[in-house]
Amino acid sequence: MQLRKKFTALIKNIRRFTIPPMGIKVFSFVFLLLNIFLIEARPISYSGGSTLMMKSNNMQDSAYYHYSPSYKYSVGIQQIKDKYFNSNYSYLRLTYLLNRRNTKNSQRNLYFQSGLSSDGLDHYFYGTHGDWETRSLYAGFGYKKTMMKILDYTEQYLQIGVAPYIGEYGDLHTWLMLKSKQNDLTNNWDTYPVLKFFKGNALVEFGYSDTSNWDIHFMYRF
């Protein structure tokens, strides 16, 4: 009930701003672009690097900025528009590299991830995710447990991918992927194709399924 009041108040605040008719289309397009994109790949940057991520799927839209003082960990803030619970909140996030193995042609990573919500100490998440990647093959997984005031739930995913060609540094890189994800709230595994593009400092990923519609990610590193 309280959430509904907060949501109604938010809508009223938004309506105070007037946007001219043509502006609505432009605003919608920009908003879509900003909310459309991102992936959890490389959740830690190089020492001193920053990363901006945006993500949109059937459950939530989010924007996440993190800074990596070292290649071992990153700290950041994530703003979330939760579509399932009709609420908005932020997470203060920490990601730590538990293990990395570099070989001549591959890299394997295991990360611990956690976040503490702006809602209070009884709303937080923790989990792990990992990946193994060569220049033409990718496999990744993730597990996340979220604790909220009203209920707790888990999310998990598996993702595999192949690059149809191997580009040089600076080229446009393309990945064809298959992602399977599940959470306690919808209680079903959803498997769908994902297309990932990667050029320079930017990465964009598009996934689509009949049940959960678009799953879109964007990442920019600087």
Added chain:
Amino acid sequence: MKKINCIFLMMVCITAAAQDHAMHDMEGHSHEGHLHDTMVDGKLLVVNPERFDSFVSTLEGKQVAIISVSGMVCDFCARGIEKTFEKDKAVLKVDVDLSGGKVLIAYSQDKNINFEEIQKKILSNGQNATDIQIIKI
């Protein structure tokens, strides 16, 4: 209908990307013997010949460290390494060969190149420097 549109969009994107890459390959480069044929410490330089010759073409009188790096699998890794070395005032030029797993770093002739220092810099980016060859141009 949504599915068809989605598959069509994906195919267009892939075709465009593949064409972009094919054009890159068609630019063509000479493979004929240059500095990349040089032996260093009894070992032939293991580098991309065109890339190496292009890199050293403006570096007469300088020295180049050829670093073998493991774990360099994507552009983010390459960009991180490039940025790390670009901050070093002693470095004249950097080139990251993602396919070959090599990083080329140009220094002035009087610079004492320290492999441990280079290893630390590459490790700060999350990769490992496994070998070094130094060639005077």
